């Protein structure tokens with residue numbers, strides 16, 4: 001309450017209401033060591049009710065995390081402090097994830113618990129034997145993603161997942177009864193969870209419930225009935241304590257009521273000593289883990305360390321080199337989704353950390369391979385996850401898996417359904433996590449399923465997201481290259497937009513990863529370059545056709561394949577100028593022209609889609625919407641003469 005008051009902003013209610021629960025959890029259960037916050041076998045703690053961040057900062061300070069000084073607590077929510085409003089991953093040691101948008105943390109935790117179990121099966125319980133704890137609030141449970149994530153966790157029987165639900169019956173608008181009358185305990189029981197209700201202010205009940213959770217064969221929900229802003233004389237139990245400072249008078253009265261005579265930010269030695277002792281509690285566990293680790297054979301040790309560090313057994317470009325050479329010889333006409341599966345066959349065989357999955361579109365996304373057997377409760381070491389029709393939880397769980405370390409998650413759905421998981425994609429980008437999204441059926445080219453399934457603005461809107469690589473490869477070779485880039489990328493998510501319809505192989509043999517620069521001249525002009533055609537994905541072969549015709553008219557025309565705007569924008573000025581070239585520039589992409597103007601000047605220079613698609617076979621749709629070589633040629637000639 002003092003830190004929130006000092007910041008004159010923040011949420012005092014939840015930290016005060018859940019302090020009792022957190023004390024039991026940190027004091028008696030959570031396995032952690034502040035001197036080694038990244039110890040791989042630590043228990044994970046996710047504060048899904050991220051607005052209550054001051055609770056976490058206080059706990060990190062009390063238990064002795066080096067960077068979390070009293071100064072940081074005094075600078076809560078200030079520029080440059082470690083104590084951001086919502087605890088973002090990477091801001092301070094001891095913070096496992098960010099959970100600004102309610103429900104995300106809970107779904108991240110599901111991924112962490114899944115990663116833990118997969119790694120336990122792979123490396124053995126000597127090295128991997130921890131739990132994932134979550135504090136979640138009413139808001140977390142109201143959000144739709146909590147259903148997807150918890151239903152999935154129940155199905156997967158993630159028994160090491162333990163959620164402490166802050167059942168304080170208050171949210172921002174007032175009593176939760178305004179909008180929420182679920183029986184949450186029954187709801188989670190119906191998901192197949194071990195689900196109980198307790199008094200969150202009774203430490204004995206908290207301890208007993210946590211004890212029972214340790215042995216459960218199911219995930220556990222402990223609904224902790226608490227009072228928001230416990231101890232504040234007039235604001236406790238009210239929405240007024242949720243998200244505003246309590247005020248000086250209320251704080252003084254709360255001190256009196258709680259029998260806390262010390263001034264703000266002063267911690268009496270016996271209290272601090274007791275907490276620091278809690279912080280030291282995990283040192284022995286970590287030391288015995290270290291001893292078990294040292295006792296492993298050299299190969300197992302190296303493998304474990306490599307997986308934890310996110311280092312690959314070999315550069316993906318090298319892993320795929322032979323595959324690319326073969327493609328260049330055979331020149332298959334595959335859909336890029338099929339090309340993706342072929343690249344995945346090679347990658348997943350070589351990289352045991354890769355864990356695939358799909359939100360119930362496996363036969364469409366082509367995300368399974370010979371090396372990825374199903375991951376189920378009975379086959380926990382599997383490498384393929386049937387996420388069910390749960391796109392949002394899938395991507396959030398993948399972020400949790402990536403944050404856990406040790407696995408590299410990829411997962412598929414249709415590109416159109418990026419709308420259903422966009423918040424989780426955004427957090428993967430914000431947190432810089434290696435998550436690979438396999439998004440097939442990437443344009444009107446999907447055909448008969450029609451406009452509800454045809455992405456239009458999706459590429460543009462995803463390209464607008466910072467730190468997300470949106471890649472739309474043109475052919476099997478580019479698809480392999482984009483996969484290599486996505487898997488090698490350790491500091492952020494990548495999205496592969498892949499086609500349902502076949503495309504010819506347009507690239508030749510090349511040991512270089514040409515997609516790495518985002519765009520490159522695929523076919524240079526014969527004679528002076530007067531026109532440059534820019535295209536991505538399935539429209540690259542169309543651009544090549546248009547180029548042939550223009551060249552036949554004697555117009556020097558180059559085709560630039562542009563699989564990734566983000567990577568191209570990072571290139572130096574000279575390279576960009578060389579690729580962009582002189583003269584007329586036209587872009588071709590069966591999607592919204594939004595965003596292309598920075599390369600081709602004006603959206604009227606884009607052959608694309610301006611409205612929604614339609615239901616018909618793909619070739620008919622391309623013709624109907626005028627995405628044809630003829631139209632490109634016509635536009636180029638108009639621009640040349642204008």
Ligand SMILES: Cc1ncc(C[n+]2csc(CCOP(=O)(O)OP(=O)(O)O)c2C)c(N)n1
Pocket residue numbers: 011013014049051052100101102137138139140143166168170171172228242
């Ligand atoms: C997706 C999302 N929507 C809205 C918000 C804004 N918000 C923050 S906390 C909160 C609800 C607060 O109620 P509860 O979760 O019960 O927390 P408590 O009041 O108990 O602290 C809301 C709507 C948010 N953080 N994320």
